[in-house]
Amino acid sequence: MSGLLIYAVICITLALVFYTIGVFSERKSGKLKKWHAAVFWAGFVFDTSGTTLMSKIAGEGFNFDLHGITGLVALLLMAFHAVWATVILIRGSEESKKTFHKFSIAVWAIWLIPYVIGMFIGMK
Template structure:
């Protein structure tokens, strides 16, 4: 396994770790706060970095899986929207929105898992 692929796997796994901690700590606390936003941002940064590294590994002879590409791009866009919306909710200081934001976070996290699992299955040759 080449070192670039290992780096991509590590960064995408860090995205999973940070995003998961952010989503479930927000859910457990019952209210969105800036710590959660920071964890969402780290998840997005690591996912984007890992995806960028991984896309550099795709060559003409090694075509990418279209489902993985589409769901991966949608997941990054959804994560970015999620992060921006979380910032807006906190800046507006809407208590109801802060208390229910975790529902949206869970949906985004579940969608993000789709390309993560597809990529894992592709990597295992399944």
């Protein structure tokens, strides 16, 4: 296994860890907090880094296949999710802070699709 691949796998795995911690701790606390948004951003950064490294390894651009499309959707949703969490915290709406977890769970579940597909692709 190449060093670049090891870094890519570590980044993608850290994205899963950060995003999972953020989503489920937000849900458990019942209210969006600043550190949740920071963890969402960390998950997004690690996912983007891992995806970039995997693309370099593959030596290809974007692929219009199930993994490519779901991965792009997941990255866009993660970015929107982190931005929206930040906006809610800046605005200070207590109601929005309490209901944000519903959106978080959906984004996390969608993000898992390309993660799992990528694992199967990598096992070939």
